[in-house]
Amino acid sequence: MGKVFFVASGFIEFLLRRILGFAVILLVLSLMIFALARVVPGDPARMAMGPSASAEQVEAMREQMGLNDPLPTQYFRFLSGAVRGDFGVSLISGRPVTEQILRLLPATLELVLVTLLLMMVLGVPLGVLAARYRNGWVDTLLRLISMVGVTMPAFLVAILLQLFAAFYLSDWPLLGRIDRGIELPGGPTGLLLIDGLLAGRLDVVRSALQHLAFPAFALALSGIGQIMRLTRSAMIENLRRDHVQTLRSFGVPDRVVTFRYLLKLSSIAPLTIMGLEFASLIGNAFVVEMVFAWGGFASHGLESIMQNDLNAVMAVVMVSGIFFVLANLAIDILIGVIDPRLRLKEGR
Amino acid sequence: MPSPDDTMRAVEEETPVILSARRMAWMRFRSNPAALIGGFMVISVILAAIFAPLIAPYPEAAGNTIDFANRHAAPSAENFAGTDKVGRDIFSRVIFGFRVSLLLVIGVLGIAVPVGAALGLAAGYFGGRTELLITGFTNVMLAIPPLVIALAVGSILTPTLVNAMIAIALLWWTWHARLVYRVAKSVAAEDFVEAARLAGASHWHVLTREILPNCIAVISVKTTLDAAFVILFGATLSFLGLGVRPPTPDLGSMVADGRQFLPEMWWGVFFPALGIFYATLGFNLLGDGLRDMFDVEV
Numbered sequence: 166m167g168k169v170f171f172v173a174s175g176f177i178e179f180l181l182r183r184i185l186g187f188a189v190i191l192l193v194l195s196l197m198i199f200a201l202a203r204v205v206p207g208d209p210a211r212m213a214m215g216p217s218a219s220a221e222q223v224e225a226m227r228e229q230m231g232l233n234d235p236l237p238t239q240y241f242r243f244l245s246g247a248v249r250g251d252f253g254v255s256l257i258s259g260r261p262v263t264e265q266i267l268r269l270l271p272a273t274l275e276l277v278l279v280t281l282l283l284m285m286v287l288g289v290p291l292g293v294l295a296a297r298y299r300n301g302w303v304d305t306l307l308r309l310i311s312m313v314g315v316t317m318p319a320f321l322v323a324i325l326l327q328l329f330a331a332f333y334l335s336d337w338p339l340l341g342r343i344d345r346g347i348e349l350p351g352g353p354t355g356l357l358l359i360d361g362l363l364a365g366r367l368d369v370v371r372s373a374l375q376h377l378a379f380p381a382f383a384l385a386l387s388g389i390g391q392i393m394r395l396t397r398s399a400m401i402e403n404l405r406r407d408h409v410q411t412l413r414s415f416g417v418p419d420r421v422v423t424f425r426y427l428l429k430l431s432s433i434a435p436l437t438i439m440g441l442e443f444a445s446l447i448g449n450a451f452v453v454e455m456v457f458a459w460g461g462f463a464s465h466g467l468e469s470i471m472q473n474d475l476n477a478v479m480a481v482v483m484v485s486g487i488f489f490v491l492a493n494l495a496i497d498i499l500i501g502v503i504d505p506r507l508r509l510k511e512g513r
Numbered sequence: 514m515p516s517p518d519d520t521m522r523a524v525e526e527e528t529p530v531i532l533s534a535r536r537m538a539w540m541r542f543r544s545n546p547a548a549l550i551g552g553f554m555v556i557s558v559i560l561a562a563i564f565a566p567l568i569a570p571y572p573e574a575a576g577n578t579i580d581f582a583n584r585h586a587a588p589s590a591e592n593f594a595g596t597d598k599v600g601r602d603i604f605s606r607v608i609f610g611f612r613v614s615l616l617l618v619i620g621v622l623g624i625a626v627p628v629g630a631a632l633g634l635a636a637g638y639f640g641g642r643t644e645l646l647i648t649g650f651t652n653v654m655l656a657i658p659p660l661v662i663a664l665a666v667g668s669i670l671t672p673t674l675v676n677a678m679i680a681i682a683l684l685w686w687t688w689h690a691r692l693v694y695r696v697a698k699s700v701a702a703e704d705f706v707e708a709a710r711l712a713g714a715s716h717w718h719v720l721t722r723e724i725l726p727n728c729i730a731v732i733s734v735k736t737t738l739d740a741a742f743v744i745l746f747g748a749t750l751s752f753l754g755l756g757v758r759p760p761t762p763d764l765g766s767m768v769a770d771g772r773q774f775l776p777e778m779w780w781g782v783f784f785p786a787l788g789i790f791y792a793t794l795g796f797n798l799l800g801d802g803l804r805d806m807f808d809v810e811v
Binding site: 186315316318321331441444451452455473 | 658752776794
């Protein structure tokens with residue numbers, strides 16, 4: 166693994182170009198959400214003041230909110246605020262939007278991270294299994310399962326899991342992040358699993374894991390299916406490659422070939438797709454959090470959307486975009502670590 | 514398929530039996546049971562949607578009827594799937610619910626597929642600055658979480674079926690643009706395209722008559738698979754309360770309604786869920802079958 170640190174300039178350049186691309190994505194996203202927010206039929210100032218306010222009061226509010234300025238000025242103000250992490254105040258609660266989001270972010274972060282882990286831990290080995298016994302009954306069964314996973318919307322999986330638990334696991338907690346009676350550890354990360362471990366509070370970890378199991382599985386199911394399918398086809402394709410054939414003909418055991426050489430080579434395609442899939446993962450988190458009363462960033466987003474809290478909606482969309490971009494950057498780096506052809510490519 | 518007699522005659526006459534590409538593809542499709550089942554499921558959903566008033570045992574359940582004496586009735590001989598909180602037959606409502614799902618599919622894909630295909634064709638054929646602009650824009654749009662934007666649009670505008678369609682279509686064309694671009698670019702480099710240009714054919718002719726036919730296979734596979742996703746997406750939106758207005762039956766909002774009465778009245782969630790599952794599984798199986806049939810990567 167020591168080689169990883171010899172990052173060639175080519176890879177740095179590649180990363181820089183990606184970062185530039187991500188910046189463009191966020192810029193376009195900000196333009197889009199700003200344009201959307203300004204075609205609203207309702208008057209944000211009227212919404213903030215409530216129906217009893219007089220016309221003069223609303224007009225004063227419009228002035229204060231800057232809604233009377235020309236659109237480019239308004240956009241520039243929105244953008245420069247966003248860069249500094251300032252999205253204004255919520256039209257409903259009157260508190261800074263950013264503060265609300267930061268408070269709720271760890272809950273969603275924990276859910277998403279555990280979901281990603283579940284996708285990899287289940288999807289990749291099952292894909293290997295399907296490739297190993299391809300066209301046999303294991304393969305057919307797994308193909309069927311992945312088809313079901315892709316076919317079922319996340320909210321249905323979530324509800325069916327709840328229904329199942331209500332009938333067969335009567336003690337299993339179905340709502341929230343943690344049991345009511347447990348005192349929160351209050352650590353540095355806000356992630357209950359990590360804070361619980363740091364504080365040595367196994368009851369916290371246990372309860373948090375119980376609460377995480379169903380939502381994370383509901384979110385992960387479609388991803389597990391896709392990763393499994395991609396891993397399978399990549400394994401089968403790479404099996405034909407010369408260097409793999411050479412290893413096999415030298416008598417290197419199947420297991421070593423599979424796990425030391427083939428798997429590494431075959432993890433690139435599923436990783437790339439996971440980056441794109443991350444967008445739909447964020448979307449599904451909105452629904453799953455609602456079903457499980459998770460109380461995270463996504464449920465907050467849903468609430469703001471339902472209440473027409475414009476500033477909060479804009480912030481939620483932007484933060485979702487930032488989430489997506491960061492995840493893809495991490496995946497690009499990971500692929501660079503796995504694939505030396507990319508990392509060590511001279512020049513270009 | 515040629516009969517043994519045909520084959521023998523062909524051997525005797527020393528002319529090989531040549532199957533047209535279309536015939537071969539059809540044979541591949543026919544010998545794939547999953548694809549056939551998927552095709553059957555899709556056709557049954559479409560027929561059920563068109564003839565809903567004739568098929569549904571209680572067509573009035575699609576409207577505002579109320580039958581409190583019969584509310585929350587468990588599945589029985591009269592109501593295969595039980596009744597909902599105001600006593601309407603759930604089976605009938607699921608049949609009518611397919612109408613909304615399919616309308617959404619037609620609306621979204623009717624916008625997204627032509628737009629995506631046109632942009633993909635232009636990018637692949639013209640190259641240069643057009644290509645750079647279109648692929649760049651497509652890649653940016655691909656990165657935007659579709660459900661988040663759909664939610665934002667649904668809440669900023671009033672939540673109706675048409676707005677839901679707009680919201681979904683706004684981001685859906687990207688996948689088609691990407692796919693058609695890939696095929697168009699490789700086809701545009703072929704000799705017959707060059708030949709057509711040299712013979713004086715217009716850009717329009719080359720695009721529609723020489724390149725587009727080669728993209729039909731990927732477009733149709735992707736469109737079929739997309740139908741499943743749009744149904745799923747629409748169900749998610751209406752589950753969140755951003756779909757059609759009641760009392761119009763819609764699978765997603767039926768699940769949301771039934772959810773309040775879990776776990777005792779499980780049928781209120783289970784049968785609408787089964788409806789969603791049936792429709793999306795059908796389109797997925799059919800799409801997979803078409804993919805094998807045309808032998809394309811989508």
